[in-house]
Amino acid sequence: MLDVQLVDRGIRLAGRMDAATAPGAEVHFERLSGLADVDMSALEYISSAGLGVLLKSHKRLVAGGGGLRLVRVNPHIAEILHYSGFDMLFEVVPADGRA
């Protein structure tokens, strides 16, 4: 189960972003513009399918001068972002607030 909410500065994810749920999130990411935050504090799990949605959206926004910033990232998710090399492609702000 994945809950996706559009919030003031971007989008908030809660639950599990896997191959079954990630496609449904894509339509919400398509609504973002400029610089947008992805609040991951309640995201329990992300697989390559979810990473694909983040990457596609980030590339679209970067092409227009913006981009995604991944914020309030918990250690499990941070590990996945590191292994995938996404920590070199996105600004990642961990849950403890340190950059």
Place this chain on the structure above:
Amino acid sequence: MKLSLSRELSELQRIVEARRAYFAERGLPASLAYPVDLATEELFVNMIRHNTGTREPITLELNAVQDGVAVSLTDHDVEPFDPRLVAPVDSGAPLAQREAGGLGLHLVRSLVGAVHYEYRDRSSKLSFLARERARA
């Protein structure tokens, strides 16, 4: 624990529920939950997407071992397809060269180490061992 899975992405939820129940029953460490869930998902989805010539269910097995969990996925009545032979993704490439997709097996290897492949009697079996010490 043995589970027969339809070739549907909606089965991912049932996989996680069964994994949670098995971990609780056997007192397995929570630290292994993420690697097992991710590696199982990536290999299961890979089988669904590449082995399209069959409608047979996929068999998932989890077995607690001394220092971790042994996991296998068996796809029946299929042609050989070893996902380990797919060219690895360059996780250090710049944004312009990155494409969605292709990260699955890279993440599996990062989290659980080696994946084993066996093809016998028209069945493809992928297996891995999730252990604390296997993680980077």
